Amino acid sequence: MRLEEKTISSKLIYDGKVVKLYEDEVELPNGRPATREYVRHVGAVCILPLTDDGQVVLERQYRYPFDEILTEIPAGKLDSPDEDPTLAALRELQEETGIVPREIVYLGDYLGSPAIFGERIRMFLARGLTFREQKLDEDEFLEVFQMPLQEAVEKALAGELPDGKTQLAVLRVHAMLQKEGKIQ
């Protein structure tokens, strides 16, 4: 079965500081026309920092679209589409938490809502953590805290970590360490 759609025309509706919104006319696999509303984003990184004694470093952050304070792993936008994601991950991690890791491992990509939201987030695990000075922007507000990985897994399974990248990173890292025989 053919699944791809062809672009007939593309219209930039909104060119913001963080996102661009487009409305494209496309041709469906059956030849019929349709409209696609979607958002472009420069791309981002997220990092699960794990201490030597099995604590995850997390942040409490206010998220405006939901009017809620969420618990999340450190994350941030790329400075440009061409920025090396590993360097962006190291920068965001140090800015938000002060952490400098000895080891940073790429775990794969995370597409949060790929039908509409064109943001690709690269996911990393950071280990061998040294804690230095946090370098938050003047207009950035977040609280850093730690939670045992096992407790974070329980919370993810209970639906108590609604942020998608956070529950995913916690379960991925836990399953990886289990597979490596490093935890039960």
Place this chain on the structure above:
Amino acid sequence: MRLEEKTISSKLIYDGKVVKLYEDEVELPNGRPATREYVRHVGAVCILPLTDDGQVVLERQYRYPFDEILTEIPAGKLDSPDEDPTLAALRELQEETGIVPREIVYLGDYLGSPAIFGERIRMFLARGLTFREQKLDEDEFLEVFQMPLQEAVEKALAGELPDGKTQLAVLRVHAMLQKEGKIQ
């Protein structure tokens, strides 16, 4: 530390069929002004259907913002903000795959990119599956197939299932069944 932001004014930039884009002026916790670009969405459901012999029912779907065919669990929008998410999950599951489940369990919420994209996805597990007739819309194109849960876990850990809700649902269901002692 205060983390919340206050809305000063809200401007609807784009009122689409699926999303609305807003640009709001807010007051940060330090009293300074800032702009928030964000997208509102009616909300959605996603469902991991698991057969009695441990197969996950998946879909291959073209995702326009990435120009890629992705492997995903069944999912769809609510018909209205007030629709019962369980009924929406049953409807989307039957439309896309023909499946009628004996049991459907709510696993919790998934916020794919909560800084900007205000879509809340409710996640479900469906078991006791009967396969009836698929009822795709005329303009909906997807291929349904099955994969052993264990293989899906391996792919998620290898970064080969980039869709966020899909890798998450696979790992959550696997961890749940492990905890219940139903699989190793």
